[in-house]
Structure formats: structure tokens, C-alpha cells
Amino acid sequence: xxxxxxxxxxxxxxxxxxxxxxxxxxxxxxxxxxxxxxxxxxxxxxxxxxxxxxxxxxxxxxxxxxxxxxxxxxxxxxxxxxxxxxxxxxxxxxxxxxxxxxxxxxxxxxxxxxxxxxxxxxxxxxxxxxxxxxxxxxxxxxxxxxxxxxxxxxxxxxxxxxxxxxxxxxxxxxxxxxxxxxxxxxxxxxxxxxxxxxxxxxxxxxxxxxxxxxxxxxxxxxxxxxxxxxxxxxxxxxxxxxxxxxxxxxxxxxxxxxxxxxxxxxxxxxxxxxxxxxxxxxxxxxxxxxxxxxxxxxxxxxxxxxxxxxxxxxxxxxxxxxxxxxxxxxxxxxxxxxxxxxxxxxxxxxxxxxxxxxxxxxxxxxxxxxxxxxxxxxxxxxxxxxxxxxxxxxxxxxxxxxxxxxxxxxxxxxxxxxxxxxxxxxxxxxxxxxxxxxxxxxxxxxxxxxxxxxxxxxxxxxxxxxxxxxxxxxxxxxxxxxxxxxxxxxxxxxxxxxxxxxxxxxxxxxxxxxxxxxxxxxxxxxxxxxxxxxxxx
Numbered sequence: 001x002x003x004x005x006x007x008x009x010x011x012x013x014x015x016x017x018x019x020x021x022x023x024x025x026x027x028x029x030x031x032x033x034x035x036x037x038x039x040x041x042x043x044x045x046x047x048x049x050x051x052x053x054x055x056x057x058x059x060x061x062x063x064x065x066x067x068x069x070x071x072x073x074x075x076x077x078x079x080x081x082x083x084x085x086x087x088x089x090x091x092x093x094x095x096x097x098x099x100x101x102x103x104x105x106x107x108x109x110x111x112x113x114x115x116x117x118x119x120x121x122x123x124x125x126x127x128x129x130x131x132x133x134x135x136x137x138x139x140x141x142x143x144x145x146x147x148x149x150x151x152x153x154x155x156x157x158x159x160x161x162x163x164x165x166x167x168x169x170x171x172x173x174x175x176x177x178x179x180x181x182x183x184x185x186x187x188x189x190x191x192x193x194x195x196x197x198x199x200x201x202x203x204x205x206x207x208x209x210x211x212x213x214x215x216x217x218x219x220x221x222x223x224x225x226x227x228x229x230x231x232x233x234x235x236x237x238x239x240x241x242x243x244x245x246x247x248x249x250x251x252x253x254x255x256x257x258x259x260x261x262x263x264x265x266x267x268x269x270x271x272x273x274x275x276x277x278x279x280x281x282x283x284x285x286x287x288x289x290x291x292x293x294x295x296x297x298x299x300x301x302x303x304x305x306x307x308x309x310x311x312x313x314x315x316x317x318x319x320x321x322x323x324x325x326x327x328x329x330x331x332x333x334x335x336x337x338x339x340x341x342x343x344x345x346x347x348x349x350x351x352x353x354x355x356x357x358x359x360x361x362x363x364x365x366x367x368x369x370x371x372x373x374x375x376x377x378x379x380x381x382x383x384x385x386x387x388x389x390x391x392x393x394x395x396x397x398x399x400x401x402x403x404x405x406x407x408x409x410x411x412x413x414x415x416x417x418x419x420x421x422x423x424x425x426x427x428x429x430x431x432x433x434x435x436x437x438x439x440x441x442x443x444x445x446x447x448x449x450x451x452x453x454x455x456x457x458x459x460x461x462x463x464x465x466x467x468x469x470x471x472x473x474x475x476x477x478x479x480x481x482x483x484x485x486x487x488x489x490x491x492x493x494x495x496x497x498x499x500x501x502x503x504x505x506x507x508x509x510x511x512x513x514x515x516x517x518x519x520x521x522x523x524x525x526x527x528x529x530x531x532x533x534x535x536x537x
Contacts, residue, residue, distance in 0.1 A: 039105075039115045039129050040098040042142040047254050050084040058084070063130055063146040082152050083144065086125065087253040093118045095257040104131065104142070115142065125155045188249055195241045203234040228277045236270035239263050261325055268317045276310050303368070304361050307386055349404065353387045356403030360384055365411045373412040374401065419455065419478040420487040422494065427470035432507040437463055437471060443501040444475065453480045453490055470510035 042061055049058035059076030062083075067075050087093050099105040104115040113131040120126070130145040168183060175182040207229060243263040246256050283306045361384060366372045371380050372391075379393040389406045391399045401409075428437065444461045448454050455478040464474045479487045502508060 037139065037141040038100045038102050039117065039142045040095060040100040042129065043095060043098055043117065044254070044257075046080070046144075047084060047087070047252075050080060051254065055080050060143075062144045062149050063132065064149060066146045066150055079149055079152050083127075083148075084253075086120070086152065086155065087118070087127075090118065090120060090253075091247050091249075091256075092121070093253055093256075094260075095253060096260055104129075114145065120155065125151050184249070184251060188251070191245050191249060192242070195238055195245065199234050199238040199241060202237050203230055206233060206237070228280075229274065232270050232273035232277065235273065236267060239266035239270060243267070264325075265321060268321050272313050272317045275313055279306055279309050279313075304357060304384060304386070311386075349402070350387065352404040353402050356405075356407040357384055357386055357389070359407050360389065360403060363407075366413050366415075370413055370415040372414060374406065374409045378414075414484075415482070417482055419480045419482070420484065422454070422475065422477045422479050422487075422491060424475050424495070425464075426473040426475070426498070426502070427467065427510045428473065428502070429507050429510045430466075430469060430471065432471050432505075436505045436507050437473070439505050440501055440507075441473060443505075444473075444498055447494060447497050447501070448475070448477055451490065451494060453486075454478070454494070455480050469512055 046058050046061040049055070049061075055077035056073075058080035059072075062076055062079060064072045064076050064079075098117060099115060103112070106112065108116060110116060110128075115129040115131070117127040117129055118125075125148075127148050128145040129142045129148075131140050131142050133140040210229075240263075243260065246259050246263065249256075251259065283302045286302055360366070366381050368381050368384060372378065374391065377391070377393060377399060379391040379399060381389060382392050382398065383390045384403075386403075388400045388402050391401065393399055426440075428440070441461045441463060445456075448456050448460050457476065460477045461473060461475050464472050466472070479490045481487055481490070
């Protein structure tokens with residue numbers, strides 16, 4: 001079995017175990033819970049009480065007003081057990097389809113205080129709930145209607161053993177695990193294995209049918225679409241098949257309810273997975289389309305937008321899943337709004353880094369692939385994420401800088417220069433004559449003007465004055481290239497002839513020297529002019 005199959009089986013088995021381990025219910029409550037009572041919550045509380053073998057508590061969810069007072073205790077517990085058996089043996093009964101609103105389903109044709117829960121095959125039993133208040137000033141709760149309670153003892157054939165149980169040995173059909181017959185667990189595990197095998201073949205067949213659509217998504221064939229979509233498509237088909245099989249499996253009502261929730265979660269994961277792959281392919285196509293003219297968009301903005309879109313997908317899927325599970329999303333979103341302030345304070349740096357990354361991409365001081373200086377470091381930007389920016393330094397290490405800090409730094413973008421400044425200062429020896437200086441300046445000007453890719457102004461070479469130990473000539477020109485390697489080559493082509501000019505003129509570059517004065521046995525070094533000037537500063 002593949003890794004995907006193992007993960008899929010593990011997820012489903014985890015959901016099964018979770019659904020079986022329902023929290024214990026208090027054994028002797030005085031009345032059904034009334035806080036936010038809904039038809040679904042009442043049914044779940046009723047089935048939880050039955051699972052805990054607390055039939056006295058389960059009977060509190062039955063309207064026993066039609067039963068004589070003296071018989072209510074015994075008949076209530078027995079009726080509750082029979083009703084639970086009917087619901088467990090009815091594959092068409094779906095807890096998820098029951099309204100989770102305190103007012104019930106107002107769109108049906110029943111009175112406002114009535115709710116239809118389930119209709120058995122051949123209309124042998126119609127299960128309804130009644131919204132009823134136990135007294136003045138008390139909240140109303142949903143309980144099973146008296147007509148339903150009266151019908152339950154008359155439909156015993158709905159709780160008979162299934163066809164499989166009739167052909168199983170009596171000792172085997174009596175084995176249970178977590179209060180569920182062992183053979184049902186075996187049937188569930190076998191169905192998962194069969195579904196996993198079938199989904200693999202179906203997903204490959206579906207990919208062959210969808211190949212024309214995949215070719216439209218990626219006409220140049222830059223991505224391996226089969227490997228990209230095989231996993232999520234297989235998960236989606238497995239979840240759909242499992243959701244269909246739940247109705248045929250001999251599971252309890254609550255088991256079906258929680259397994260359906262697990263199947264919906266798997267389907268949501270698969271859909272988000274597929275849409276994420278579609279986003280990846282779309283971003284790749286946009287990057288190829290905008291690579292030449294909009295490199296900032298293709299290399300920096302699109303990856304960040306891709307991450308934001310995937311995050312939005314996850315949030316949207318989580319909201320839909322919670323709504324499918326019966327949560328009141330108005331209340332949940334209101335709670336998020338109230339807790340948003342606390343979350344914002346706790347995640348202040350995270351939010352600051354997020355907006356820092358957005359500002360880097362939108363303002364564009366640097367983009368992915370740019371060589372820049374940030375702080376006292378230089379390097380090439382490799383990625384601008386939601387939280388941080390990664391830069392590859394000249395030491396080939398990766399420096400990760402939080403976006404909030406990176407966006408507030410002074411950034412010098414070397415990749416944006418259109419030409420590179422050539423600005424050396426020549427320190428000639430102090431004994432160089434004025435004629436030698438004139439000759440050197442004129443010769444260097446000719447070299448600059450005769451060299452290709454050198455841009456000069458009206459006065460590219462000038463004698464700027466005398467220093468403590470030298471005569472200084474300044475060169476001011478631009479090399480017309482943004483490629484630093486080419487700049488180094490042109491610079492070398494300029495510096496070597498300049499050195500020849502200096503030596504042909506009969507002088508040389510000045511070298512700072514240190515003079516020592518000997519007084520007896522001690523030697524006192526004398527500082528050079530440059531050192532003296534530095535000392536004054």
C-alpha cells in the first residue's frame with residue numbers, strides 16, 4: 001500500500017475512533033439541557049445518553065405526556081432504547097440533515113413548534129420533535145413528540161438484525177468494540193481498503209479524461225500535471241466514495257454522523273489541494289508571460305499573491321466546514337471580531353511582518369533576484385515571503401530578515417543601476433613636476449575617450465591638489481554597463497594603461513613611509529602626513 005493510502009486509512013480510522021469516543025454524560029441530570037437547544041443538539045444528547053446506557057436521562061428527551069404517570073419511568077427507558085435502536089438501524093437517518101437552529105426549520109409545512117426528523121420506509125414511522133417549555137419563564141427545549149413516542153412500540157420490525165447478522169455465528173455477532181459489533185468495524189476497514197484501491201484507478205482514468213483541460217492550463221507542458229493532480233484527485237474520489245458508502249454501512253446513527261463529518265473534511269482538503277495546484281500553474285504561466293517586461297511582478301508580487309490566495313482558500317474552506325458541522329457562523333465570526341483585538345495584539349509582529357512584505361512588493365525597492373545592500377550586508381534577494389525576506393550573501397549563506405525590519409532599512413539596489421561609477425584617485429609622488437602632471441592628465445583623458453563603454457564629461461580628469469605625501473589626480477567617469485563583471489574588465493583595461501602613462505612620465509605612485517629618529521638606544525617613529533591628519537581628526 002502506498003504512503004497516500006496509509007495516510008488516508010489513518011485519517012479515516014482516527015475519525016472512527018474519535019466518533020466512538022463520545023464524552024461521558026452526567027448520569028443523573030434533572031432535566032435536558034436548555035442552553036441553545038436545537039433539534040440536532042437534542043438528538044445528539046439523546047443518542048449520547050443511550051450510548052452511555054443512561055436510559056433514564058434519554059427518556060427526558062421524550063414527551064411522555066400520553067403515558068400513565070405510574071408507567072413513565074419503566075416505559076420511558078424502554079421506549080428510549082427502542083427509539084435509539086430504530087435510528088441506528090435506519091441508514092436513511094441523517095443527523096447532519098436536522099436543523100441546528102433554535103427555531104427549527106421554518107421552511108417546512110409543519111407548525112413552528114414541530115420538526116420532522118425522519119420518515120421510515122413505507123411510512124411505518126414518522127419521527128417528529130416538539131418544542132416545549134417546562135414552565136413559565138423557562139427556556140424551550142426540543143423533545144420527541146408524543147405521537148412519535150406512541151408509535152415506537154408498534155414498529156419493532158425496524159430494529160431487526162440485518163441480513164449479515166442473520167448469517168453470522170451468534171458468538172461472533174455478539175463481540176463488540178466501543179459498544180459497536182466487531183463485524184461492523186471489520187466491514188468498515190475492508191470498505192476503506194476497497195475504496196482506496198478503486199480511487200487509485202478512477203483517479204488515473206479521470207486524469208486521462210481531463211487531459212485536454214490540463215493541456216489548456218499548461219499548454220507548454222512546463223509542469224507534470226499527472227503527478228500534481230493525482231494525489232488530490234485520488235483523495236477527493238476516496239472521500240466521495242466513502243461518503244456514499246456510509247449510507248450502506250451498518251453503523252450507528254452517531255457513527256454515521258461523525259464519519260460523514262470526517263468525509264466532508266477530506267473533501268474540503270482535496271478541493272483546497274486541487275485549487276492550490278491550479279493557482280501554482282496559473283502563477284507559473286503569468287511568470288512566463290510577464291518575465292520579460294514585468295520582472296518585478298513575475299518574481300516578487302506573484303509568489304506573494306499566490307501565498308495569500310492559498311491562505312484565503314484555507315480560511316474559506318474552514319468556514320464552510322464549520323458551517324457544515326452545524327456551527328452558527330454569525331456567532332463564530334462575531335467571536336472572531338471580539339477576539340480579533342487580542343489576536344492582533346498577540347500577533348503584532350506577525351501582522352507587522354505581513355504588511356512589511358506587502359509594502360516591499362508594492363513599493364518595489366528590491367525584488368527577487370536583485371543584488372542589494374541592506375544594513376552592513378550585501379547579497380541577492382532569493383525570496384520575499386509573508387513573514388520574512390531571504391537574502392543569499394557573498395559567503396553563500398542565507399540571511400533571513402523579518403519583513404518589518406527589512407522594509408525599514410536603507411536599501412541600496414545595485415541591480416537597478418544603469419551604469420557604474422569609475423572614480424579612482426591617483427596619488428603621485430610629491431616630487432612630480434607640473435609638466436609631468438599635465439602630461440599625465442592629458443594622456444589619461446585620451447585613454448578614457450578612446451575606450452569603448454566609457455562615458456566622460458567635460459573634465460573627466462583633474463588635478464585636485466596636494467596631500468601630505470602626494471599630488472592627487474581624480475578621475476570621474478562612468479562605465480556604461482550594469483554587469484559588474486564587465487565593469488571589472490573595462491576597469492582593468494583602463495588602470496593598466498594609466499599605470500603605463502605614469503611610469504612613462506618619469507614618476508610613480510606615492511607610497512606612505514615611516515621615518516625613525518634614533519636618539520641613543522631608542523628609536524622614535526615619525527608619523528607620515530596622512531597619519532598626522534588622521535590623528536588630528
